[in-house]
Amino acid sequence: MFSIETKSLTKSFGDVIAVNDVSFSVNVGEIFGFLGPNGAGKSTTMMILTTLLKPTSGQALISEFDVMGNAKKVRESIGYVQQETTVDEYLTGRENLLLQAKLNHIPKNEINSRIDEVLKLIELSDKQHDSVVTYSGGMRKRLDIAGGLLHRPKVLFLDEPTVGLDIQTRRKIWEYIKKIHTEFDMTIFLSTHYMEEADNLCDRIGIIDGGKIQVIDSPENMKNAMGNEVISIIMDDSNNRDSFLSQIKKIEFVKNINEDGEKLTIFVSNGTQVIPKIFQISSDLEIKINTISLTRPTLDDVFLSYTGHEIRDDNSNFNRKREHAKMKRLRS
Amino acid sequence: MNSLMYDTYTIFWRELKRYKKSRSGVLIRLIQPAIWIIVVGNIFSGTQPLIQSVGFDGEYIEFMAPGVIILTAIFTSIFGGVNTLWDRRYGFMNKALTSPISRSAIALGKMSAISLIAAMQASLILGIALAIGVNFPNPIMIAPIMAIVILFSLGFSGISVMVAATAKSQETFWGMINFLGMPLFMLSPALFPLELLPNWLAVIAKLNPVTYTVLLVRELMTGVSEGGVPILLSLGILFAFVLVMIGLASYVFTREVNKPF
Numbered sequence: 069m070f071s072i073e074t075k076s077l078t079k080s081f082g083d084v085i086a087v088n089d090v091s092f093s094v095n096v097g098e099i100f101g102f103l104g105p106n107g108a109g110k111s112t113t114m115m116i117l118t119t120l121l122k123p124t125s126g127q128a129l130i131s132e133f134d135v136m137g138n139a140k141k142v143r144e145s146i147g148y149v150q151q152e153t154t155v156d157e158y159l160t161g162r163e164n165l166l167l168q169a170k171l172n173h174i175p176k177n178e179i180n181s182r183i184d185e186v187l188k189l190i191e192l193s194d195k196q197h198d199s200v201v202t203y204s205g206g207m208r209k210r211l212d213i214a215g216g217l218l219h220r221p222k223v224l225f226l227d228e229p230t231v232g233l234d235i236q237t238r239r240k241i242w243e244y245i246k247k248i249h250t251e252f253d254m255t256i257f258l259s260t261h262y263m264e265e266a267d268n269l270c271d272r273i274g275i276i277d278g279g280k281i282q283v284i285d286s287p288e289n290m291k292n293a294m295g296n297e298v299i300s301i302i303m304d305d306s307n308n309r310d311s312f313l314s315q316i317k318k319i320e321f322v323k324n325i326n327e328d329g330e331k332l333t334i335f336v337s338n339g340t341q342v343i344p345k346i347f348q349i350s351s352d353l354e355i356k357i358n359t360i361s362l363t364r365p366t367l368d369d370v371f372l373s374y375t376g377h378e379i380r381d382d383n384s385n386f387n388r389k390r391e392h393a394k395m396k397r398l399r400s
Numbered sequence: 401m402n403s404l405m406y407d408t409y410t411i412f413w414r415e416l417k418r419y420k421k422s423r424s425g426v427l428i429r430l431i432q433p434a435i436w437i438i439v440v441g442n443i444f445s446g447t448q449p450l451i452q453s454v455g456f457d458g459e460y461i462e463f464m465a466p467g468v469i470i471l472t473a474i475f476t477s478i479f480g481g482v483n484t485l486w487d488r489r490y491g492f493m494n495k496a497l498t499s500p501i502s503r504s505a506i507a508l509g510k511m512s513a514i515s516l517i518a519a520m521q522a523s524l525i526l527g528i529a530l531a532i533g534v535n536f537p538n539p540i541m542i543a544p545i546m547a548i549v550i551l552f553s554l555g556f557s558g559i560s561v562m563v564a565a566t567a568k569s570q571e572t573f574w575g576m577i578n579f580l581g582m583p584l585f586m587l588s589p590a591l592f593p594l595e596l597l598p599n600w601l602a603v604i605a606k607l608n609p610v611t612y613t614v615l616l617v618r619e620l621m622t623g624v625s626e627g628g629v630p631i632l633l634s635l636g637i638l639f640a641f642v643l644v645m646i647g648l649a650s651y652v653f654t655r656e657v658n659k660p661f
Binding site: 115118119120143144146152153154163167170171172173215 | 496
C-alpha cells in the first residue's frame with residue numbers, strides 16, 4: 069500500500085498544461101520531495117492531491133482513497149500547510165490551533181492535550197496566548213505547521229515550507245519537520261525549489277519541470293549517477309567551441325556535459341585526471357578558460373543535468389508566459 | 401446533521417473572535433445609520449401630516465426609526481460576507497476546504513455570525529433612537545424585535561456570502577453589493593408609508609422581503625399597524641425568505657468555492 073499514488077495525472081488550464089501525465093507513488097512513512105522551479109507544476113499537483121482542484125484526467129489516491137470519488141475520506145487523512153502563512157492574525161496562537169482542531173473534528177476531550185503537545189514541539193508554549201500579529205514570520209510558519217499535524221494526519225503536505233524565511237529560521241523549520249517525522253511517523257510530501265532543503269529532508273525526490281516528472285530517486289543515488297565529481301568551466305566565446313565540446317566528450321571518465329551560456333558543467337568520475345586533458349585541448353584550440361573548479365556534485369547539478377537548465381533559471385520567456393497564462397486561468 | 405451544526409458553530413466562533421478583535425469597526429459602522437436617524441429624521445419632520453394621514457400619530461422620526469434599525473441590519477449583513485474574499489486570498493478558505501467540514505457549514509457559520517453582529521449593531525441604533533427621544537411605549541417588545549432582526553439578517557447575509565463567493569475581486573463585490581443594497585432599502589416602507597407610494601412602486605415594494613420586516617418592526621415598536629398587512633403574513637414571508645436564502649446560499653457557496661479562485 070502506498071500513501072500517495074498518482075496515475076497519469078494531468079491538469080490543464082485551457083491550452084496550458086500545468087501538470088502533464090504525472091505518475092509516482094510515495095511509500096508510507098516516507099519524506100518525499102517535489103523539486104522544481106516556480107511554475108513547474110508543484111503547487112498544482114499538491115492542490116489536486118489535497119482535493120482543491122480536480123484533475124483534467126488521470127487518478128490520484130491518498131491512503132487508497134480517490135481524491136475525486138472519496139474526497140471526504142481524503143480530507144480526513146491529510147494535513148495541508150500552504151505556501152502562504154494562513155494563521156489568523158487576530159487570534160492568539162492557541163486560538164488558531166483550537167480552530168484547526170475543531171475544523172478537523174478532534175474529539176473534545178483530546179483537544180487541549182494535543183494543542184499542548186504540538187505547542188511544545190514547535191517551542192511556542194510561552195507565546196501561545198499572544199495575538200499572532202506579534203509573531204515573527206518564522207513563528208507564524210511554525211504555528212501553521214503545528215496546525216497541519218494537530219489531528220495526526222496520515223499524510224502531511226507542506227507546500228514550500230521555508231519560502232521567504234531566512235537561513236537560520238529555515239534550518240530550524242527543517243529540524244521541526246524531522247522531529248515531526250520521527251515522532252508521529254507521518255508520510256510527508258513537500259514541495260520546494262531549494263536544493264538544500266530537498267537534499268536535507270527527503271528520502272526520495274521527484275524532479276519536476278514544465279509539468280513533467282524528469283526523474284525520481286533518492287538524493288544520494290541521483291548524485292552518484294552523475295559521476296562523483298563535477299568540473300565547472302567558465303570560458304571565453306570561441307569559434308572552436310563545438311570541437312572543444314566534442315573532444316572533451318571523448319575523454320575517458322567524462323559522463324555528461326551541460327552547456328549554459330559561457331558556463332560548462334562536466335560530470336566526471338575522476339576529475340583530477342580530466343582537468344589536465346581539458347587544458348591540453350583548450351590550448352590546442354586556443355580557447356581561453358577563465359575559471360575552472362572541481363567539486364562534488366550537488367542536487368543543483370542533478371537538476372541541471374535532467375532539465376538542461378538551472379533551477380534559478382525560471383524566468384525564461386517560455387516559463388514566464390506559461391506562468392502568466394496559468395495564473396490568469398486560476399483567477400478568472 | 402450533528403456534524404453540520406458543530407462545523408457551523410466552529411466557523412461562527414471564528415468569525416465572532418475576529419469581530420471582537422476589530423472593535424474599532426463597531427463605532428465606525430454606526431456613523432452612517434446614526435446620521436440617517438438624526439439628520440434625515442429631522443429633515444423630513446415636516447412630512448408629519450402625510451404620516452398622520454395613514455393613521456400614524458407620532459412624529460416622523462418615530463415613524464422612520466424602525467426603518468433605520470432595518471437599514472443597519474441590511475448594510476451590516478450585506479457587507480458582512482466580504483471577508484470571504486480575504487479568506488480565499490489568504491488561505492483560510494483552502495485550510496477549511498481541505499478539512500473534513502462541509503462547505504455549507506462554512507457559509508452557514510459566516511451567516512449566523514453576521515446576523516448576530518448585525519443585531520448588535522441594530523440594537524445600538526435602537527439605543528441612539530431612544531436617546532434622541534424616540535418614544536418606545538412597550539420596552540418588552542425589544543425581544544421580538546431583536547429576534548426579527550436576527551432572522552432577517554440571517555437571510556440577508558446569504559446575499560452577501562453568495563456575492564462574495566461568486567465575485568473574484570473586491571471591486572466586483574462592492575459593485576454588486578451597492579447595486580443590491582440601496583434599492584432593497586429604498587423600495588420598502590422604511591422611510592415612507594407604503595400607502596403613499598405610487599402604485600407601480602408599491603407593487604415592487606410588496607415583492608421585497610425588507611418591506612415585511614420593516615412593517616413588523618414598526619408595529620412592534622410603535623403599536624401602529626401600517627400597510628394593511630397582517631402580522632402573521634409578514635412573519636410567514638420573513639421565515640420563507642430566510643429558509644430560501646439558507647438553502648440558496650449553501651448551494652451557491654458550495655458550488656463557487658469548489659472552483660479554483
